[in-house]
Each structure stands twice: as C-alpha cells, then as structure tokens.
Amino acid sequence: MKNKTNQTPLQSITATRSGFLKAAAGFSALSAFPYIAKAAIGNIAPGERINLACCGIGQRGGDVVESLMRTGMFNLVALCDTQMGADHTLGILKKYPNVPRFKDFRVMFDKMEKEIDAVSVGTPDHTHFPICMHAMALGKGVYVEKPLAHTVQECDLLIAAEKKYRVACQMGNQGHSGNNYYQFRALLKAGIMNNITQVDAHMTKGRRWHKWNAQVPVKGMSWDAWFDQADKMPKELDWDTWLGQVPYHKFHTDYINGDWRCWYDFGNGALGDWGAHIVDAVHEFLNLGMPEAVEVEMMDGHNPFVFPMGSTLRFKFPERSKTMPAMDIVWRDGLGNLPELPEGFLQTKTDDEAAPPSLGSGAQVEVQLAPGKIIHRADGVSFRGSSHGNTLVVVNNDQADKVGKLPEYEKNMPDHFMDFALGVKGEKQCNSRFEVAGELSKVLCLGCIAQRVNKSFRFDRKTGTIPDNRIANQLLVGPPPRKGWEQYYKV
Numbered sequence: 001m002k003n004k005t006n007q008t009p010l011q012s013i014t015a016t017r018s019g020f021l022k023a024a025a026g027f028s029a030l031s032a033f034p035y036i037a038k039a040a041i042g043n044i045a046p047g048e049r050i051n052l053a054c055c056g057i058g059q060r061g062g063d064v065v066e067s068l069m070r071t072g073m074f075n076l077v078a079l080c081d082t083q084m085g086a087d088h089t090l091g092i093l094k095k096y097p098n099v100p101r102f103k104d105f106r107v108m109f110d111k112m113e114k115e116i117d118a119v120s121v122g123t124p125d126h127t128h129f130p131i132c133m134h135a136m137a138l139g140k141g142v143y144v145e146k147p148l149a150h151t152v153q154e155c156d157l158l159i160a161a162e163k164k165y166r167v168a169c170q171m172g173n174q175g176h177s178g179n180n181y182y183q184f185r186a187l188l189k190a191g192i193m194n195n196i197t198q199v200d201a202h203m204t205k206g207r208r209w210h211k212w213n214a215q216v217p218v219k220g221m222s223w224d225a226w227f228d229q230a231d232k233m234p235k236e237l238d239w240d241t242w243l244g245q246v247p248y249h250k251f252h253t254d255y256i257n258g259d260w261r262c263w264y265d266f267g268n269g270a271l272g273d274w275g276a277h278i279v280d281a282v283h284e285f286l287n288l289g290m291p292e293a294v295e296v297e298m299m300d301g302h303n304p305f306v307f308p309m310g311s312t313l314r315f316k317f318p319e320r321s322k323t324m325p326a327m328d329i330v331w332r333d334g335l336g337n338l339p340e341l342p343e344g345f346l347q348t349k350t351d352d353e354a355a356p357p358s359l360g361s362g363a364q365v366e367v368q369l370a371p372g373k374i375i376h377r378a379d380g381v382s383f384r385g386s387s388h389g390n391t392l393v394v395v396n397n398d399q400a401d402k403v404g405k406l407p408e409y410e411k412n413m414p415d416h417f418m419d420f421a422l423g424v425k426g427e428k429q430c431n432s433r434f435e436v437a438g439e440l441s442k443v444l445c446l447g448c449i450a451q452r453v454n455k456s457f458r459f460d461r462k463t464g465t466i467p468d469n470r471i472a473n474q475l476l477v478g479p480p481p482r483k484g485w486e487q488y489y490k491v
Contacts, residue, residue: 044117050141050424051117053078055105055131058088059258060145061122064172065092068120068143073421077115080108082123082242086234088257103238105131113138118168118424121145124260125267127244129154132169133488136161141168141424143417147272148434148441152464152476153489155445159438160491168423170416170430171437173276176284177416178389179409181431184281186409187392194323195378199282200339202332203274203371207307209262210335214301214309217254223305226252245485262306268448269307270333274371275444276437277387279329282375283440286324290439290464291315294446295456300334302454310334313447318461325378331447339374342382344396449475 044050052074054065058081068074080102081089093101102108109116118141121131129149132142136158148171149155162169175181187193212218217226230250233239239251246265249255254262261267282288293316301309315329332339372386374395381402382395394403414422416432423430446459449472457469466473481489 044425046425049073049075050421051075051077051115052120053080053108053112053116053118053140054092054120054122055080055108056120056122056145057081057092058083058086059122061120062089062092064120064122064143064145067417068420071415071418071421073418073425074118078102078108078112080105082238083234083236083256085236104241105134106241109134109138116140118143118420122172124242125272126150126246126260126265127242129158130244130485130488132158133161136165136167136169139165139167141420143170143172143420145172146276146437146441147171147268147444148437150266150268150445151478152442152445153478155438155442156464157489157491159434162434162438164491168420168426168430169434170420170423171276171432171434171441172416173280173388173432173437173440174416175277175388175390176280176432176437177414177419179391179411180385180389181281182409182411182413183391183406184285186407188285190407191323192403192406193286193375195325196282196286196375197325197327197378198376199279199327199329200332200374200376201275201278201329202337202339202369202373203270203278204333204335204337204369205371206335207262207270207333208259209306210309212262212306214303214306217306219254243482245481245488247479247482264305264307264448264452267307268444269451271313271331271444271447271451274333274387275331275447276440278371278373280432280437280440282329282373283443284436286327287320288317288327288329288443289320290443290461291317291329291446291459292461293456293458294450296450296454297330298337299451299454300337302451307448308334308451308454310337311451312337313450315443315447338369342374342376342395345374345382345384348384348393348396445476 050073052068054061054076057065057079069076076096076099079092079096079099082103083089084101084103100112119131119135121128121142121144123131125147128144132144135142149158184193216223219226231253233251243249249265255266261269261273295314295316297314298310298312299308300311311333313331315331317327319326330339370386375383375385375392379402383392384395385392419431422428450457452475453469453472455469455472457466457472460467466476
C-alpha cells in the first residue's frame with residue numbers, strides 16, 4: 001500500500017524478525033518486571049472474597065464482570081476500559097458507581113497493585129497478552145476471554161508465565177467447565193471416543209465483515225483511500241492504550257466497538273472467536289497438541305487486511321496412541337459453508353434449543369446449523385454436538401447400536417467462573433488453565449495464519465516452526481511490539 005503508516009500486515013513484518021523468532025523458541029531468563037508479588041494461588045483465606053479488577057467492561061467484557069460477581073466470591077475493586085464513559089460501558093459504571101476507574105491498565109496496577117488479587121480481561125484479542133503478562137508478573141490470578149492471545153509466540157509466553165509465577169489462570173471458553181467437558185471425559189474413559197478419525201467443526205453464521213463483502217471497508221472506498229482517512233476520535237477513547245503493543249495505526253471508527261475482530265492486526269476472526277467453544281474438549285482429551293499441517297481447502301474473499309468471507313481449513317494431527325489414530329479437524333466458516341452431514345443427522349435431537357435442524361421440506365431443505373461439530377469414528381459412528389457446554393449425542397443412523405448406552409458423567413459442577421474463583425483460592429486447578437488453553441489457542445492461531453497467507457503449510461512439531469513458508473513462519477511471532485511494550489515479551 002502507498003500509506004507508509006498503514007502497510008499491509010505482511011509488509012510490516014520485516015527481516016528483523018529473526019531475533020523475535022529466537023525468542024519464540026527459547027524464553028528470556030530475565031524477569032519481565034522487577035517487582036514480583038507472591039503467587040496468587042492459595043493466598044486468600046477460605047472466608048475471604050477475592051479482590052477483582054476488571055479490564056474491559058463493555059459488551060462481552062461487561063458480561064464477564066457480571067458473571068464473576070454472581071459467584072459471590074469477588075469484591076470489585078477496580079474498573080479499567082480504554083473507552084471509559086462510552087455508551088457500552090455505562091451499564092457497569094452505573095451499577096458500581098463507587099469503584100475506582102482507569103483507562104490504562106498499567107496505571108491501575110501502579111496505583112492499586114496491593115489491593116488486587118485477580119483480574120478479568122475482556123478486551124480486544126490483541127491486548128489480552130500484555131494485560132495478562134502484567135497481572136501474572138504481579139502474582140494476580142487472570143480470567144481472560146478467548147482467544148488467549150493474538151500469536152503463537154504470545155500463547156507460549158503466557159504458558160511459560162503461568163508456570164513461573166504460579167498463578168491461577170482461566171481462558172473464557174465457558175463450556176470447558178460445562179456438561180460437554182465432563183461428558184467427553186467420561187466418553188473417553190469408557191472407550192467410546194477411541195479411533196476418532198475426523199471432526200467437522202462449523203461456524204456458518206454471518207460475521208461483521210461479511211457486510212463489507214471482504215473487499216473494501218464499510219465506507220465504500222478503496223483501501224488506499226480508507227487508510228489515508230482518519231476518523232474523528234471519540235473524546236473518551238485512550239487510543240494509544242487501545243493499540244497496546246501493535247504497530248501504530250491511525251484511528252478509525254471501523255477498528256473499534258467489536259469491528260476489531262475483522263482485522264488481522266487486532267482480531268483472530270471467526271476461528272479465534274468460536275474455535276475454542278467448539279473443539280476445546282476434543283483437543284484436550286484426544287491429546288492432539290499441534291498439527292503436522294494446515295491445508296487450505298477453500299478460501300472465499302481473501303484480502304490482505306480482513307478475514308475472509310468463508311474458509312475451509314484441514315488441521316492434520318498425527319497418531320498419538322493405538323486408540324488415537326491420525327485424525328483431522330476440518331474447520332468451516334462462512335455463510336452456507338456446511339460439512340457433509342451423516343445419514344440421520346437432521347433427525348438427531350440435541351440439547352441446543354437454538355439450533356433449528358432445517359427449514360423447508362423435500363428437495364428444498366435449507367439446512368441451518370448452530371455453531372458446532374460432528375465427530376466421526378473409524379467404524380462409521382458419528383456424534384453431533386454444538387458449542388460451549390452442550391453435550392454430544394449419537395447420530396441416529398444404523399451404526400448407533402455400536403455405542404450402546406452412554407456413560408453417566410458429573411453434573412452440577414461449578415461453572416467456569418466459579419471454577420476460576422476456586423483456582424484463585426487454591427482449591428483446584430482451573431479447567432482451562434493456560435497450559436491447556438494455550439495449546440488449543442496455538443492451533444487456532446495457525447489457522448488464522450493460513451487464512452491470512454491463503455496457503456497450505458507444514459508445521460514442524462519439534463521445532464515449532466513453519467519451515468517451508470517464510471511469511472507464515474514470521475507470523476508465528478508477528479511484528480515487533482511498539483516502543484514501550486517490549487517488556488511483556490520476557491518471562
């Protein structure tokens with residue numbers, strides 16, 4: 001592009017990446033911060049509430065605040081949002097009028113470090129990482145929305161920080177403490193999830209960027225003209241802190257208020273948004289780790305800046321044991337981009353009431369599916385499931401008798417927010433702690449790289465690199481952080 005301050009994401013990744021790639025492979029022995037508080041786990045007496053600071057209090061971030069507070073386990077001691085006072089923050093501000101307010105999480109920690117035990121992070125994807133790293137280095141427990149981070153390197157650093165600082169961490173894929181989690185574990189123990197060969201994961205609802213037709217932004221102008229135009233900034237916005245570690249961009253309205261998810265530079269697209277809700281139990285309990293390859297089977301509306309209109313990606317995982325053969329996860333997003341449905345699929349009832357199986361009749365059936373998955377065994381048995389905590393059912397076909405009665409599983413377990421509170425208290429490990437959620441998030445980041453470069457690639461599981469595609473390999477790390485944000489890339 002002509003605009004030097006708004007180069008394409010691929011142009012902005014320069015040859016200086018070699019040092020950052022080395023950092024991705026081996027973490028610095030230096031501490032990110034000289035002032036380390038004692039670890040958060042187990043420091044709070046059984047009868048005491050956890051002092052909570054919340055970063056991101058509008059939209060989904062506000063929902064997280066409310067969900068944590070409903071557990072009865074937290075005192076709300078600080079609120080932080082780069083758009084403090086904007087319309088979408090007013091609900092939380094009016095409900096908690098006497099809680100101290102900040103726009104910059106760094107200022108919040110400087111002033112209130114000793115009063116905070118745990119932090120929630122409900123900000124745009126790209127700023128999950130620095131807030132979590134800062135909080136963890138101070139010994140604070142962290143609840144962060146999915147996806148965990150924006151790059152594979154950032155996921156690795158968060159995993160390493162969790163291990164070093166010994167804090168309770170939870171990624172917000174809420175179904176990982178729901179019935180789906182406990183059912184899948186029971187199915188695996190009973191041998192019913194042996195010999196899985198493919199999982200079809202689908203999220204085919206409309207996305208924000210579909211209205212742009214993935215060609216030009218909503219203003220209807222060329223990319224060059226759009227990037228050359230800076231919008232008037234809302235008076236309440238701290239744009240520098242909103243950008244975080246990302247290279248400088250002129251302010252534009254189409255970057256904020258949820259539209260950030262559209263852009264490679266700020267979000268992780270449909271895959272980052274929904275992947276962690278759909279394949280979370282599959283990834284953990286089938287011991288998938290990282291794939292050997294990511295193959296692009298379909299890409300609709302690819303461009304250098306915004307996630308595609310639709311895509312089909314095949315993640316290829318190797319054999320893990322005699323009962324865990326090589327298998328694929330096939331991801332589909334985009335309107336109408338549905339997998340081939342097993343016989344009897346549409347007649348199979350699920351516990352997801354929001355998922356009408358079809359509209360129409362006869363040859364004119366228009367299938368509509370809620371975000372979900374189809375799990376295929378080598379013997380032809382298939383399981384249907386949606387997302388979050390919803391459980392699996394056997395697809396109603398002539399192979400169902402091979403399964404028999406499904407085993408019982410734990411019910412009425414603590415939800416994801418209570419699970420986090422118990423983790424901070426030291427009573428259990430968090431279900432979606434970073435050593436678990438981080439590995440899943442790294443897989444999703446690989447998919448985002450494939451969407452961005454629009455090419456298939458091989459991933460070397462031993463070296464953690466993409467050896468045959470230089471640009472894709474550099475995107476494991478991404479561009480260098482802006483000046484003043486480098487400290488977060490050390491553990």
